[in-house]
Amino acid sequence: MQERYSPVELEPQAQARWAATGVFAATEDPTREKFYCLCMFPYPSGRLHMGHVRNYTIGDVIARYQRMQGKNVLHPMGWDAFGLPAENAAIENNVPPAQWTRSNINYMRGQLQRLGFSYDWARELATCDADYYRWEQWFFTQLYDRDLVYRKTAVVNWDPVDQTVLANEQVIDGRGWRSGALVERREIPQWFVRITAYADELLADLDGLEGWPEAVKTMQRNWIGRSEGLQIKFALSDGSGELEVYTTRPDTLLGVTYMAVAPEHPVARAAAERDPAIAEFLAACAQVSTSEAVVEKLEKRGMSLNLTVKHPLTGLPVPVWVANFVLMSYGTGAVMSVPGHDERDHEFAKLYGLPIKQVIRPADGSEVSVADAALVEKGLLCHSGEYDGLDFQRAFDAIAARLAGEARAERRVQYRLRDWLVSRQRYWGCPIPVLYDEAGTLVPEDAARLPVRLPEEVEWSGVSSPLARMPDFINATLPGSGAPARRETDTFDTFFESSWYYARFCCPDSEHAMVDERARYWMPVDIYIGGIEHAVLHLLYARFFHKLMRDAGLAVADEPFTRLLTQGMVCKETYFRESAAGKKTYYNPESVDVETDDKGRAITARLIADGQPVVIGAVEKMSKSKNNGVDPQTLIDRYGADTVRLYTMFAAPPEQSLEWSDSSVEGAYRFLRSLWRLTYEHVSRGAAPRVDVTSPALKTLRRKIHETIVKVTDDVSRRYKFNTAIAAVMELVNALGKTDAGSDEARTVLQEGLEVCTLLLAPIVPHCTEAMWAALGHDNALAVAPWPVVDPTALARDEVEVVVQVNGKKRANILLPVDAPETLARERAMADEQVARFLEGQTVRKVIVVPGRLVNIVVG
RNA sequence: GCCGGGAUGGCGGAAUUGGUAGACGCAGCGGACUCAAAAUCCGCCGCCGCAAGGUGUGGGGGUUCGAGUCCCCCUCCCGGCACCA
Numbered sequence: 001m002q003e004r005y006s007p008v009e010l011e012p013q014a015q016a017r018w019a020a021t022g023v024f025a026a027t028e029d030p031t032r033e034k035f036y037c038l039c040m041f042p043y044p045s046g047r048l049h050m051g052h053v054r055n056y057t058i059g060d061v062i063a064r065y066q067r068m069q070g071k072n073v074l075h076p077m078g079w080d081a082f083g084l085p086a087e088n089a090a091i092e093n094n095v096p097p098a099q100w101t102r103s104n105i106n107y108m109r110g111q112l113q114r115l116g117f118s119y120d121w122a123r124e125l126a127t128c129d130a131d132y133y134r135w136e137q138w139f140f141t142q143l144y145d146r147d148l149v150y151r152k153t154a155v156v157n158w159d160p161v162d163q164t165v166l167a168n169e170q171v172i173d174g175r176g177w178r179s180g181a182l183v184e185r186r187e188i189p190q191w192f193v194r195i196t197a198y199a200d201e202l203l204a205d206l207d208g209l210e211g212w213p214e215a216v217k218t219m220q221r222n223w224i225g226r227s228e229g230l231q232i233k234f235a236l237s238d239g240s241g242e243l244e245v246y247t248t249r250p251d252t253l254l255g256v257t258y259m260a261v262a263p264e265h266p267v268a269r270a271a272a273e274r275d276p277a278i279a280e281f282l283a284a285c286a287q288v289s290t291s292e293a294v295v296e297k298l299e300k301r302g303m304s305l306n307l308t309v310k311h312p313l314t315g316l317p318v319p320v321w322v323a324n325f326v327l328m329s330y331g332t333g334a335v336m337s338v339p340g341h342d343e344r345d346h347e348f349a350k351l352y353g354l355p356i357k358q359v360i361r362p363a364d365g366s367e368v369s370v371a372d373a374a375l376v377e378k379g380l381l382c383h384s385g386e387y388d389g390l391d392f393q394r395a396f397d398a399i400a401a402r403l404a405g406e407a408r409a410e411r412r413v414q415y416r417l418r419d420w421l422v423s424r425q426r427y428w429g430c431p432i433p434v435l436y437d438e439a440g441t442l443v444p445e446d447a448a449r450l451p452v453r454l455p456e457e458v459e460w461s462g463v464s465s466p467l468a469r470m471p472d473f474i475n476a477t478l479p480g481s482g483a484p485a486r487r488e489t490d491t492f493d494t495f496f497e498s499s500w501y502y503a504r505f506c507c508p509d510s511e512h513a514m515v516d517e518r519a520r521y522w523m524p525v526d527i528y529i530g531g532i533e534h535a536v537l538h539l540l541y542a543r544f545f546h547k548l549m550r551d552a553g554l555a556v557a558d559e560p561f562t563r564l565l566t567q568g569m570v571c572k573e574t575y576f577r578e579s580a581a582g583k584k585t586y587y588n589p590e591s592v593d594v595e596t597d598d599k600g601r602a603i604t605a606r607l608i609a610d611g612q613p614v615v616i617g618a619v620e621k622m623s624k625s626k627n628n629g630v631d632p633q634t635l636i637d638r639y640g641a642d643t644v645r646l647y648t649m650f651a652a653p654p655e656q657s658l659e660w661s662d663s664s665v666e667g668a669y670r671f672l673r674s675l676w677r678l679t680y681e682h683v684s685r686g687a688a689p690r691v692d693v694t695s696p697a698l699k700t701l702r703r704k705i706h707e708t709i710v711k712v713t714d715d716v717s718r719r720y721k722f723n724t725a726i727a728a729v730m731e732l733v734n735a736l737g738k739t740d741a742g743s744d745e746a747r748t749v750l751q752e753g754l755e756v757c758t759l760l761l762a763p764i765v766p767h768c769t770e771a772m773w774a775a776l777g778h779d780n781a782l783a784v785a786p787w788p789v790v791d792p793t794a795l796a797r798d799e800v801e802v803v804v805q806v807n808g809k810k811r812a813n814i815l816l817p818v819d820a821p822e823t824l825a826r827e828r829a830m831a832d833e834q835v836a837r838f839l840e841g842q843t844v845r846k847v848i849v850v851p852g853r854l855v856n857i858v859v860g
Numbered sequence: 861g862c863c864g865g866g867a868u869g870g871c872g873g874a875a876u877u878g879g880u881a882g883a884c885g886c887a888g889c890g891g892a893c894u895c896a897a898a899a900u901c902c903g904c905c906g907c908c909g910c911a912a913g914g915u916g917u918g919g920g921g922g923u924u925c926g927a928g929u930c931c932c933c934c935u936c937c938c939g940g941c942a943c944c945a
Contacts, residue, residue, distance in 0.1 A: 170944085219864050219940075222863050292861090325861085343861095417942090420942080421942075533939055535939080536864095537940080618937085619938080621939075623944080650873090665886095667885050715876095724884080726884080727883065728884085805879085850879055854879050856925055
């Protein structure tokens with residue numbers, strides 16, 4: 001063993017050994033219990049960021065721990081390789097997206113290997129490889145045959161200058177991020193997958209996901225948003241048709257004072273044709289991003305359409321308005337407005353002086369006015385004629401029955417969830433395998449002719465999709481007849497690729513099936529680890545896709561992920577400058593110098609390059625768009641992989657968000673160095689003896705060793721709290737370091753203690769522990785060495801420290817026998833000198849004894 | 861706006877079932893070693909107070925012998941909101 005801890009030398013050696021022995025290769029073996037540990041695969045953005053390091057270290061710790069438990073562990077890694085950033089890079093650097101992506105993958109693979117993650121690299125996959133996406137195309141044709149996909153128009157953000165569809169992220173304050181042009185809403189034909197057909201199952205199966213965080217399940221339930229209500233038809237007074245609305249509150253029907261429709265609603269469009277002022281209003285509404293977050297934060301605006309509908313109960317006219325906050329993509333794109341009992345309707349009614357009517361009163365008989373605020377809670381009906389006095393359910397039933405009888409309404413279950421829009425008007429994605437014949441009729445591509453390869457040699461201008469300008473791609477023939485046809489130029493949403501990769505890892509080389517029999521052994525994923533930001537979209541799509549695969553007869557069951565560990569965000573301050581046009585340019589923290597006050601708070605920040613100030617923005621998730629990522633490579637180069645892994649796991653528990661500061665990395669390095677030195681000093685004295693331990697101090701040390709095994713095992717396997725596991729080992733190392741190694745007994749305990757530290761830390765810092773393990777006299781591979789076992793006799797203790805409180809305030813600590821009866825605890829507590837001082841002249845009213853913990857004496 | 865989460869010393873965090881608030885680490889301060897520095901080692905370290913003691917977990921109220929933890933109200937911050945991944 002070297003005297004000096006030198007990660008730069010020992011880490012590559014350990015990695016070379018792992019590679020040479022193939023310890024991380026996963027092979028199906030029905031005689032062994034499997035464990036499938038998966039981290040969300042990265043987008044190959046160019047370099048690893050701290051979020052990746054955190055995510056993959058958590059996964060690696062769990063995978064390595066499970067291996068030491070004797071499980072057959074599958075721990076794969078791949079690349080979510082299609083997506084928007086590659087197109088942006090192509091425009092900026094004039095590099096084809098494929099080339100940019102593959103070179104990023106190569107660099108990032110090297111970084112992952114440098115960090116010593118225990119992946120089975122033989123299973124690596126990239127979603128931009130035709131071997132992968134061909135199955136996605138095949139699956140799409142299956143879905144087409146099963147009527148689970150369809151075409152329909154949808155509204156997109158259109159950049160009129162760049163002639164391209166913009167992602168919501170690319171719309172900043174209503175303008176295209178590159179062109180600066182005002183964005184227009186535009187309706188174009190799109191592809192949808194019927195996720196709503198699985199809404200009930202996706203909702204119901206959440207109850208069975210015991211290994212998922214409650215917060216994630218709640219968010220998914222709310223996202224699916226199942227509700228029971230009434231779909232009601234309001235006849236237009238001019239006889240031109242009906243306005244359909246959906247409501248979950250038919251009990252408030254008599255409180256309706258106006259109707260509100262979305263700007264894209266046919267009724268609004270028809271009105272705009274008659275009235276230029278309305279047309280102008282609709283045009284203004286069309287210059288807003290399609291993003292719900294943007295729409296819901298808009299100042300509420302509306303306009304009367306100068307038409308009315310007949311109230312289905314009273315027959316009285318109700319005015320129809322168009323409102324900018326009503327979403328066409330929700331329900332019917334129209335709502336009945338009850339300002340007395342809905343906050344948003346109330347606000348709008350106040351703004352435009354529309355009547356507010358109270359039809360619900362509190363069930364407890366109290367008086368409430370709806371003039372200043374809506375009464376949203378359910379209660380009893382009032383001012384509702386024959387329905388007065390009914391509660392919500394009775395009123396619902398009575399009104400539903402009456403309207404159903406007149407064919408003006410029907411009960412409906414509705415979901416907030418909308419069908420999944422999977423087509424993108426982009427180049428760098430998986431081509432949708434569809435053709436159009438000369439008449440424009442749609443023909444799915446034949447399975448035998450797949451894959452439809454995405455051409456990778458591409459000229460890029462940034463204006464419109466390059467696929468649309470590639471005759472070699474577009475001009476095709478129909479399967480069978482060979483008649484001329486035009487190829488679909490839309491590609492899939494990248495969530496399509498990330499919805500099934502976990503299943504493909506079971507059989508990445510399968511040429512005969514999307515997912516083959518090997519998946520029966522490995523699936524489901526035992527633990528899936530990734531960012532909390534994926535709580536709804538990715539995780540819901542993946543659950544849905546999994547059910548689609550199951551129903552297509554593939555080798556998977558109902559749910560893909562048994563346990564879910566949602567990692568908190570790695571956050572960092574943002575720095576930016578804003579142009580006159582409002583365009584923000586973000587600067588990386590490494591290129592900025594921050595001045596702080598004496599309390600460590602940032603006052604000003606300057607760009608190092610020009611010395612001029614930059615704005616200190618909010619602390620946000622490290623991301624490419626905010627350019628606030630901290631490059632882990634610098635730390636790896638300086639301290640080695642083990643220190644980076646240790647620090648990342650020590651800084652915060654996995655589920656908590658972590659505001660990055662690199663100041664305490666030094667401490668992690670110091671700890672590894674002192675553990676190394678302790679081991680070095682120990683092994684330098686020669687092979688350790690093995691004698692009985694009788695000294696009380698050394699017995700206490702042995703107890704500490706075994707208490708640490710208990711603590712770390714619980715933290716790693718049940719709690720996933722690696723920070724406290726590390727703290728416990730640090731305490732043990734501190735105790736070992738203070739032990740005089742002058743006797744055989746002490747050396748026996750030191751050997752045991754160092755072995756335990758090595759084993760407990762092996763999943764977290766696998767490189768240095770491997771060298772230490774060998775130095776401690778072992779020739780087996782640490783990566784698959786058995787996890788330490790607790791010696792129950794070492795844990796035994798005969799005395800325990802108990803806190804004594806007087807009126808809930810701590811006054812003393814006393815030592816009691818472990819099984820001390822309450823009377824003894826009480827006696828000894830009262831007898832304590834310090835306690836007695838506080839009891840003087842007081843009457844003891846009550847004494848609470850919590851065995852083994854505390855005695856609280858209540859006086860007064 | 862809606863849905864979900866969070867707030868504890870100068871800083872990251874600990875307190876697992878309502879039972880010692882601040883484990884472990886960073887930074888800081890004092891000392892030892894050294895010609896010196898680095899490294900290392902020893903000690904101190906929430907706030908107020910000489911001390912005894914008081915006080916303290918975003919703010920306000922409540923339940924309890926006892927609340928960081930449970931309940932009600934509020935503030936601020938973070939994530940998601942369907943084309944960032």
